[in-house]
Amino acid sequence: MSARISRPTGAPLWLQIEATLSQEILTRQLTGRLPNEQSLAERFAVNRHTVRQAIQSLQHKGLVCIERGRGTFVREEMIAYRLGKSSRFSHSLSEQHLVSEVDIQSCHFEPADERVAQLLALDAGAPVLRVESLDLADERVVSVCTQYFPLPRFDGFIDIYRDSKSTSEAFARVGIRQFSRVLSRISARLPRPEVAAALQQGRQQPVLYVESVYADADGVRIEYGITRFGGDSVQIEVTPDTL
Incomplete structure (x- = not known):
């Protein structure tokens, strides 16, 4: 049974297919293994060339790998971090049906x-x-984090944070239910030895180094965070609300 997709003005069909499969x-x-091009072409009622463009885009994003003679396979180990204005890493994990948890090491x-x-x-x-x-x-450890919270506003916050599954949950428990990302910087760096050990990767393998600043609903800055992701396990997706 085919599933035709509509095409808004200026939106290529292959891009809509890529978004659906993503x-x-x-x-x-x-x-596991994706259906072959012919099956996907029948599903979306398009030609195989259109499907091929969508698959190539998924491969470029690191979501699938194409193995000659075997087919196209989902890269199960890759986690997508959707870098939105009000989203955090825990939100992305939840969308991907992964159980997220923060393990506080020191404060x-x-x-x-x-x-x-x-x-x-x-x-x-x-x-x-x-x-x-x-x-x-x-x-599974997927990132190593350093966070800074201003005082005296966050006096007593650490006890609440330790009892929470995420920073967002801890914020909500102290009355901060709305917040937004006001700055993000992404770079690739070689990890410190303790970071490489925590991520179970080599010291010569770069990590994604993400700096973020968040503010509350009144625009008051409440957090500066540095997150170091394993470069072969997490990919960053910039969503439209950040543009």
């Missing part, structure tokens, strides 16, 4: 250095809460 992969509706109070103070709109030397943690997906 969503099915991320939500685990589509696993302490310290004066903000010049960079942290600037990103949180504080005076240099202002007190902040620094938290070191691991992000887990289905009990």
